[in-house]
Amino acid sequence: MDADENALARQYDVALFDLDGVIYSGDEPVGHAAASLEAALEAGMRAAYVTNNASRTPAEVVEKLAAVGVQAKAEEIITSAQVAAEILRDRLEPGALVLIVGDRGLRDAVAAVGLRITDKAADKPAAVVQGFSRKIGWAQLSEATVAARAGALWIATNLDSTIPSARGILPGNGAMIDVVATALGRRPDAVAGKPDRTMQTASVKRTQAHRPLVIGDRLDTDIEGANRSDCDSLLVMTGVTTPAGLLEATEELRPTYIGADLRDLLKPGRGVPRSNADGWTIGCWQASSDGQIRQTAAKSGDQDPLDYLRIACAISWSGGQPQPADDAASAESRSLSLN
Template sequence: MSDHLASSYDLVIFDLDGVVFLIDKPITGAAEAVERLRADATPIAYATNNASRRAADVAALLNGMGVSAEPAEVLTSAGASAALLAERLPAGAPVLVVGAEALRAEVRDAGLTPVDSLEDEPVAVVQGYGPEVGWKILAEAALAVRAGATWFATNTDRTLPSPRGPLPGNGSLVAVLRTALDREPDVVVGKPQPGLFRTAATLFKSQRPLSIGDRLDTDIQGAVTAEMDSLLVLTGVSGPADLLAAPEDRRPTYVAADLSGLFRPADDARLPGPGGESGGWRVTRDGDRAALDGSGDPVVALRLLCAVTWDGVPVSAITATSPEAEELLRSWGVLDS
């Protein structure tokens, strides 16, 4: 067996937005990474908080991008939410759906009745991301929750990654109702809750899964909660400054620039990095301050700095002592421009 990072795991669970694609464009190297895992006979699952597509639609989208996928490999927060609603409600119960048609279809297929008005007397509200969600359906949802309906959120991602930068996600839409109702949802189904991760591990009979994500507050925190190893890739929402400041429950096992890190030695990505120096970089600590010197691979510098910031050095107390280090820290937003 080869000794690259992925070879130690019997299942790789991919997040989608920010890991495999951005909106509708594949991220460079994603298709190649998936095919290499398949060539190594490593099972693959795709777990996404995005509730705007069904599993078959997600698989079709991936295949259309050149990333191989089967519907059975895809777990969505829409499907998981509908399954949970079906467990808790009687067959045929009316559920007010805030979100895309995919979420309505999942609710319908779960044996429940999707509705869109308080007059339909919904016993639950399920809220997921949908690009057409507007004031009218949010108002109906607020009225239904006030009337006693149980409020389910497929996820609370504040943003969605895109080639143009972060866009409002379902968490931003949930915040509208949170403000109007002055309360939290009764149930949040998707990441960072551990359900999607544990379901994937159960489906594939995995004893040692690896979860890959781009968000510390959902993908990585969810993996930590599910007691799984995780890899943060820097192709989506969370960046180096976020990782340096990450609390314990949002710290990944590994970090890599992109999915090619799966096929490099695990010790090249493990967090935190070795103390002192590595790969042309050197971190010197003086009490509650630290300095970065040298040049080289930015991920190596990031791992070295995690070793000190995760041990108490504030991110604001990091300085640079070489031009390359200064340029890198400025690009991360760690130093003032």
């Protein structure tokens, strides 16, 4: 597997990879991810792995990546737990007490910046930091609620409402944040992870990237975070974003490029086509200014299978309604569950 001479892997110096839904889904590898990533690195691109999942330590992330065929180093891992710990370090007195609602990755990150840890609101912590863990239940959420109500600074590692898995979409840290927020009647004081600029700034600084490319599967974290930080982005359709959801994306959620999976790193980037006097054209598809999409040439094996989605997005994002105007367009629209 080789990169095209005009491939994204040759145009950008650092790839900031999301993990869940991009490289793996739960414990399963995402198709073509490991081989494509290896080819991108061989083409000269550097990699960093930027995850909102605060439950794992960098060493554990390295192990998980190795299990799906990706070789990485701990210093290439950037977690929302690390960024949350840095926020706490900057806002609290040295050695301050922090109530942890989360897993080992979060506990280790907070301890690493010289703060003390508790899991009891009765200890009167100066702050609460809440991250994803499969072990969280009512008792832990209640401790966070009591501490935050008493005046503790409340930091969320991230607000992802769901996570992808081999069993389908499951509740994420954002869903647990909502439980505490409902009880308190307010939102967290700060959020460390994507789409907040803090995470993106830390990633660019750590990697010393000159032209980073953010790669993710979520519009409201990966892509919005890239847009907030003026970075280009590649959305891969291997995680939580559906074609119908992409059509409805508001301006701050729209990616620079749209790809089926990480193989798109090895090709020239393809985003939505720009309009011309007659409408839009991309690949074998043409759309009139009123949104009627037609096939203009027989579809060949080397044409991009997502071109129909890209032209439909171009229409939708300009305020129109994509409408299949021939049998080929209708079949393509159905295959993407757009009608």
